[in-house]
Amino acid sequence: MATEEMEQLVRRDYKEGFVTDIESDTLPPGLDENTIAFISKKKGEPEWMLEWRLEAFHKWQEMKEPSWAHLNYPPIDYQSISYFSAPKRPEDRPQSLDEVDPKLLETYEKLGIPLHERAALAGVAVDAVFDSVSVATTFKKQLAEAGVIFCSISEAIRDYPELVKQYLGTVVPQNDNYFAALNSAVFTDGSFVFVPEGVTCPMELSTYFRINAANTGQFERTLIICESRAQVSYLEGCTAPMRDENQLHAAVVELVALDDAYIKYSTVQNWYPGDEDGKGGIYNFVTKRGECRGARSRISWTQVETGSAITWKYPSCVLRGKDSIGEFYSVAVTNGRQQADTGTKMIHIGEGTRSYIVAKGISAGKSDQSYRGLVKIGPRAKGARNFTQCDSLLIGDKSGAHTFPYQEIGNSTAKIEHEATTSKIGEDQLFYCQSRGITEEDAVSMIVNGFCKDVFQELPMEFAVEAEALLNVTLEGAVG
């Protein structure tokens, strides 16, 4: 990218009166090569990264937005979006919790979010994050001693370019799908984790991340690599409702597990779902994929999805290594006018590969939810096995649940099992609980939590407790 172009871009910004200072501002809406050059420059990226982004951009331009999902939303104008916005300056943000929407604070209370995290989550202008700063420093030291790299993807591109070059885009290629291509071109930040051979990451990568995730932006890019015999448990997201001015979110997450490695990736997603009519809610189009590249490697996805107006998300596993294992445990809750099309793909390539899918969908209000799952057994996947259990629970009579299972079996020795149920939250179950003195609302939450139990027990302990609380808050007023 030539300097003149860069300058031109800056001038254009001046002319349109949006950006006054390249150091600290926001790009005007629009997407072209200049936008990408600006982002890359902002991030201080090397030339090869910019080229990679531009390559993705050119592929994206030739692609079409997918329409196969069971979702209904107005067309997105990609030129009306701003692709780089620096975090709000402290003086533009709430100065204390007193200035924050009391309703939001009430929700934090209900979810049991620690007091010192509430301010950060609500976007209050606080200098760094008080005690968590020292916590983070301690963490970093511990991680470094173990040889684990955990940093932002931007830092990784600068500091570990060889690792990034070796793995970025190898699980989710640039042109994998429309949203992944867009992300590849314009991603602004995300996380990078590298666990070297034989190392078990000494801590769950969670608390630290939770606080720092508040401003990760709309095009997140995450890359996690576990070398042979390495292990890591990574927790993404937050149970607190996250508000964001950016309506479109298109993240990409890539996981690579080499021989005997184990990656456990847990997500609790609670983006703003919009008001009662679904207005202002987040559109979440995510590509998450892990590749079990090595023999006996294992990748496990656990997700609790409660937020967003639109969710399009299929955390998947490519089981290439012999005897590798892929797992997907999911709870998706929709209420109000939320729509979710979510599920997984298990691609069996290697011999003796196994996959487990447990998906629980709960639809309340006027929401609509689909489970979409693909189990593909390649010709060389001798003795591959899959077990799928897919249960839907309907609350009220205005919600919808759909199941779209796809199976492609290319090897006759494979064994596939699929169980699916759809049930209405039982009037009989409710009556039974209430006739013991339990209120209807508590009864609903008890029954729903029971329904989700198989998945919740896959979550790390502290997350599981929060997830239950979150479910209750999400379903408040769903009955009666």
Add this chain to the structure above:
Amino acid sequence: MLEVKDLHVTVEGSEILKGLSLTINEGEVHALMGPNGAGKSTLSAVIAGKDGYEVTQGSITFKGQDVLEMEIEERAQAGLLLGFQYPVEIPGVKNIYLLKAALNAQRAARGEDELPAPEFMKLVKEKLGLMKMDASFLQRAVNEGFSGGEKKRNEILQMLVLQPKLAMLDEIDSGLDIDAMKVVADGVNSLRAQDRAILLVTHYQRLLDYIVPDKVHVLVDGRIVKTGDAELAKELEANGYEGIEESAA
């Protein structure tokens, strides 16, 4: 304690109870008997507040309160408890959790604090022993995979823990072998108290050999046609309901 007056109940357009009246006093055990379709289960379901039953006439009062104006959970909190003929399964919800939630909800309604965990466990273990149930029951999901006998015992266990003022037991003897019946009967008998009443809804006299009622009512076609003491049940066993209907007519 419980006063049912001239109760008329309609289910899906057809009248099931046609002017039923019944008075139960503290300390009494009543048995409500009758042929299939007479409306026996309807009465206890209406008292507990089950959906789909329309009261077109009459009243139900419990300790002076208008039961029909109360929410389902309020009725339970007031001490009206129904033991189900077919208890429903609730996958993923541990038995112990339901017990605890129910007990604490009732305590909260009475303005009492939650029972501390050790005391709660002590209480539950004692009652489990009484019902000859293994502690592993507590960790199993509510009624899931329970045998018929286990479900019935579990219903009585809840009664023993929750200590209602009026325990209504709907066909608690159905599907029980003789040993299980004895255990269930022992459990029910241990509930007998000066300040508590029990209403047994049953088809057969057999149960009443083990739980001897103070009063027996015969329900035919939505009305109580005859009331007597424990002897009446034996008479029914010998002559069947038809004999009663004829003598009542």
